[in-house]
Amino acid sequence: MMNQLYHGRPADADGRLEKERRVYDFLDSLGIEYDCVDTEPATTMEVCAEIDRFLAPAVICKNLFLCNRQQTDFYLLMIKNDKKFKTKEISGQLGVSRLSFADASFMEEFLDIEPGAVSVLGLMNDKENRVRLIVDEDVLKAEWFGCHPCVNTTSMRMKVSDVFGPFLEAVRHDYTTVHLVGEEEV
Secondary structure: OOOOOEEOOOOOOOOOOHHHHHHHHHHHHHOOOOEEEEOOOOOOHHHHHHHHHHHOOOEEEEEEEEEEOOOOOEEEEEEEOOEOOOHHHHHHHHOOOOEEEOOHHHHHHHHOOOOOOOOHHHHHHOOOOOEEEEEEHHHHOOOEEEEOOOOOOEEEEEEHHHHHHHHHHHOOOOEEEEOOOEHHHO
């Protein structure tokens, strides 16, 4: 159940996981502003649609945790929610023979995130830069971006320029931009 969008960290931290509180601490330390809404776990399209309405006009992404066949290279792919993931399309642009979904144990090990809560904010936990960030070029065209603070019971929005500027600089990660065909281009 969603109540309201609020600016900054939740007033009451009771019952929130440490990893969520760490996200707020980190963003606050960087001076990055954000808005949040508490939600049911975002596991159905109906809940996701309601979250989208709360976070509007933020671009909402699918965040996919991927790896190569040998499970030695890992990728966090951010694509607009109206596009489909096509492994051949991404693999070709990255020069990787085949990408597939990575095992959740790697996601937890590298990003301290569980399935359903994947977010670019998890890169703050990737101290050894094991995960390469891949971004659909259309995500970068938006002013606002929506994501989870490493848990799927809260959603947040912040400026794209803050995520792909001060945040990525602070976590020492770069990103690769890819062109993905949207449904309208098929």
